[in-house]
Amino acid sequence: MDIYSGRFVLILILSFISKSSSQSIIQISPEKYHKSSAADLIYCDSWRFSVETNDAGIWTQVPSRCQDYVHDYLTGVRYRSDSEMVALNSLDFAKTVEFAGNGKDAWVFDIDETLLSNLPYYALHGFGSETFDEVSFDEWVDLAEAPALPASLKLYKELQEMGFTIFLLTGRSEIQRNVTVKNLQYSGYRNWEKLILRGPADSGKPAIVYKSERRKLLQDEGYTIHGSSGDQWSDLLGFAVAQRSFKLPNPMYYIA
Amino acid sequence: MDIYSGRFVLILILSFISKSSSQSIIQISPEKYHKSSAADLIYCDSWRFSVETNDAGIWTQVPSRCQDYVHDYLTGVRYRSDSEMVALNSLDFAKTVEFAGNGKDAWVFDIDETLLSNLPYYALHGFGSETFDEVSFDEWVDLAEAPALPASLKLYKELQEMGFTIFLLTGRSEIQRNVTVKNLQYSGYRNWEKLILRGPADSGKPAIVYKSERRKLLQDEGYTIHGSSGDQWSDLLGFAVAQRSFKLPNPMYYIA
Numbered sequence: 001m002d003i004y005s006g007r008f009v010l011i012l013i014l015s016f017i018s019k020s021s022s023q024s025i026i027q028i029s030p031e032k033y034h035k036s037s038a039a040d041l042i043y044c045d046s047w048r049f050s051v052e053t054n055d056a057g058i059w060t061q062v063p064s065r066c067q068d069y070v071h072d073y074l075t076g077v078r079y080r081s082d083s084e085m086v087a088l089n090s091l092d093f094a095k096t097v098e099f100a101g102n103g104k105d106a107w108v109f110d111i112d113e114t115l116l117s118n119l120p121y122y123a124l125h126g127f128g129s130e131t132f133d134e135v136s137f138d139e140w141v142d143l144a145e146a147p148a149l150p151a152s153l154k155l156y157k158e159l160q161e162m163g164f165t166i167f168l169l170t171g172r173s174e175i176q177r178n179v180t181v182k183n184l185q186y187s188g189y190r191n192w193e194k195l196i197l198r199g200p201a202d203s204g205k206p207a208i209v210y211k212s213e214r215r216k217l218l219q220d221e222g223y224t225i226h227g228s229s230g231d232q233w234s235d236l237l238g239f240a241v242a243q244r245s246f247k248l249p250n251p252m253y254y255i256a
Numbered sequence: 257m258d259i260y261s262g263r264f265v266l267i268l269i270l271s272f273i274s275k276s277s278s279q280s281i282i283q284i285s286p287e288k289y290h291k292s293s294a295a296d297l298i299y300c301d302s303w304r305f306s307v308e309t310n311d312a313g314i315w316t317q318v319p320s321r322c323q324d325y326v327h328d329y330l331t332g333v334r335y336r337s338d339s340e341m342v343a344l345n346s347l348d349f350a351k352t353v354e355f356a357g358n359g360k361d362a363w364v365f366d367i368d369e370t371l372l373s374n375l376p377y378y379a380l381h382g383f384g385s386e387t388f389d390e391v392s393f394d395e396w397v398d399l400a401e402a403p404a405l406p407a408s409l410k411l412y413k414e415l416q417e418m419g420f421t422i423f424l425l426t427g428r429s430e431i432q433r434n435v436t437v438k439n440l441q442y443s444g445y446r447n448w449e450k451l452i453l454r455g456p457a458d459s460g461k462p463a464i465v466y467k468s469e470r471r472k473l474l475q476d477e478g479y480t481i482h483g484s485s486g487d488q489w490s491d492l493l494g495f496a497v498a499q500r501s502f503k504l505p506n507p508m509y510y511i512a
Contacts, residue, residue, distance in 0.1 A: 042333055046341035053308055053503040055345040077298055085302035089311040247309040 036068050044069035048251050054233045059254050062128040070251050071127045074119060080151070082249045087151035090227060090246045094159055097226045106193075106223040107159050108215060108242060110230035111170040111180065113250045115156065116146040116187060128252030141176055144183035152229070152248070153188050165223070166192045169214055169235075171207050171255065173198045207255050212238030292324050300325035304507050310489045315510050318384040326507050327383050330375060336407070338505045343407040346483060346502045350415055353482045362449075362479040363415050364471065364498060366486035367426040367436065369506045371412065372402040372443060384508030397432055400439035408485070408504070409444050421479070422448045425470055425491075427463050427511065429454045463511045468494030 036044065044066035050056040062070050073079055099105045109115050121140040122128060140146075160166060172180055174197045181195065202210045211234065215225055219240050228235065228242035232255045236245035292300065300322035306312040318326050329335055355361050365371050377396040378384065396402075416422060428436055430453045437451065458466045467490065471481055475496050484491065484498035488511045492501035 042337045045334060046337040049308065049338045049505065050341045050345050052305065053342075055342050055502050057345065057349060057500060078301060081298050081302040082305045085306045086311050089306050089313065093313060244313060246311050249305065 036065075036072070040065050040069060048073070051251055051254065052247065052249060056254075058256050061131065062126075062251065064129070066251075067126065067129040070129070073251060074127055075123075079249060083149055083151040086229075086246050086248050087155040090155055090229060090244075091158055093227060093244050093246075094162055094164070099163055100224060101163075103165055104223045105164055106167055106218060106225045107164040108167045108169050108218070108225055108228040109152070109156065110232065110235040111168055111172065111184075112146075113149075113231035113252070114229055114235070114248055115148065115152050115168070115189060116183060117149045118146050120146070122252055132253060138176075141172070141183075142179050144179045144186060146183050146187065148187035148189070149248075155229075156189060159227075160191060164226070167218060167223075168192050168195045169211055170195070170197055171210070174200075206234070207232065208234035208238040211235060212240050215242070216240035292321075292328070296321050296325060304329070307507060307510065308503065308505060312510075314512050317387065318382075318507065320385065322507075323382065323385040326385070329507060330383055331379075335505060339405055339407040342485075342502050342504050343411040346411055346485060346500075347414055349483060349500050349502075350418055350420070355419055356480060357419075359421055360479045361420055362423055362474060362481045363420040364423045364425050364474075364481055364484040365408070365412065366488065366491040367424055367428065367440075368402075369405075369487040369508070370485055370491070370504055371404060371408050371424070371445060372439060373405045374402050376402070378508055388509060394432075397428070397439075398435050400435045400442060402439050402443065404443035404445070405504075411485075412445060415483075416447060420482070423474060423479075424448050424451045425467055426451070426453055427466070430456075462490070463488065464490035464494040467491060468496050471498075472496035 044063075047056075047063060047066055048069075051059060094107075097105065112118055118137075118140065121137060125133070125136070156166065168184075170180070177195065177197055180197070184192075184195075196214050198205075198210060205213075215228075216239065218225060225240070225242040227244050227246065229246045229248065230236050231248040231250035233247065234255050236242070236247060300319075303312075303319060303322055304325075307315060350363075353361065368374055374393075374396065377393060381389070381392070412422065424440075426436070433451065433453055436453070440448075440451075452470050454461075454466060461469075471484075472495065474481060481496070481498040483500050483502065485502045485504060486492050487504040487506035489503065490511050492498070492503060
């Protein structure tokens with residue numbers, strides 16, 4: 001059984017992305033699945049290990065020999081499966097939390113590649129193999145059509161039912177607030193406590209500093225940050241970190 | 257091409273482990289390779305993602321459906337490839353370090369599953385699928401025959417040549433000092449600055465606390481810990497952490 005080829009990888013991106021996203025702009029057929037060489041598969045599996053553990057540190061582009069691998073990973077069953085495992089880990093931990101019960105039991109979610117999936121955009125831009133183009137990405141953001149990551153939407157609702165107060169902490173800018181709210185609602189997210197975006201004073205700050213500072217403010221307001229979910233290590237490390245942090249997969253790009 | 261089966265996975269554990277280990281106690285033939293179901297492969301790939309990123313948190317045993325998967329991962333090309341990638345990441349970072357040049361530029365290595373491989377022991381004990389038996393493991397340690405992880409031995413020598421002062425920080429006990437030194441020398445390691453083992457005062461301390469305290473002492477002595485290498489997150493997190501930490505693969509066991 002060849003788990004990497006089109007014969008097996010039948011669950012396509014169109015089934016990965018949320019049902020609510022009927023306006024998806026991508027159309028990928030099974031024939032387009034690639035066949036990397038065995039040596040590439042092993043190399044790229046190891047490359048993915050090193051970026052997901054943060055061993056690789058800062059990296060700017062998917063290695064050219066891993067372009068097909070990353071494409072197949074993201075559009076096949078494995079990205080979906082990995083995302084579901086992280087959500088399961090998160091829920092398992094959430095069930096062990098002792099609630100203060102004062103409304104100050106918090107969970108912090110990142111947005112892009114955590115709650116919302118920009119795969120429809122990246123599918124048209126080489127899945128991380130092209131240099132990031134902020135102008136065209138912002139145009140995509142303005143469409144407010146990014147689908148939910150299904151496992152994250154499910155987790156989000158479960159945590160809310162359990163009584164967690166949800167904060168959304170994103171590297172997006174304040175000028176994108178309206179489209180971001182619109183997109184979150186379009187994709188099924190409701191009733192977050194606060195949506196935190198980069199203000200003018202955060203301009204140029206490394207993500208890890210900006211996000212740590214904002215978590216610190218939440219702690220200063222009396223919140224206990226039990227859990228934090230993000231696809232970037234800069235969502236999770238730094239200071240004022242959560243009791244437990246959950247790294248979602250993202251082999252497309254790295255934010256320091 | 258099926259990268260998981262015996263047809264492809266021809267590099268066996270006997271070629272993985274260091275040449276110096278002619279007394280290896282394991283003999284694995286290609287016919288013994290397993291064939292997990294496609295669903296198991298995907299599940300176990302995701303399980304490995306979640307333990308290597310620390311999303312899974314504390315875990316005590318390899319899930320039963322992943323026993324064959326972990327066996328094949330460790331004895332095939334992928335463990336070797338992942339280890340080599342981490343060593344490459346480490347060396348890439350090391351080349352960017354600006355040396356103080358006063359002998360205080362340090363790199364900290366863990367020992368088990370970092371410098372030395374206990375695969376010959378775990379091969380006889382289910383590769384993490386059996387409950388850990390301290391008595392039999394200590395008997396194995398007393399043999400002082402654990403081979404070097406080849407990629408780590410190479411990195412160790414390269415870092416030494418570059419001028420790093422090497423510290424070995426292990427969860428092993430002081431009473432295992434002599435056999436540990438004997439094993440390290442047997443496997444090709446030379447000229448470390450200090451071998452730090454758990455003393456009586458460290459008994460019962462979580463590894464992450466013990467290791468952080470010992471790194472703090474090194475910093476107090478004026479050392480800059482540029483890099484740290486370990487197969488456990490408890491080797492790398494906590495306080496007094498290195499500038500960059502490098503997580504080696506280990507899907508066999510978890511130490512908190």
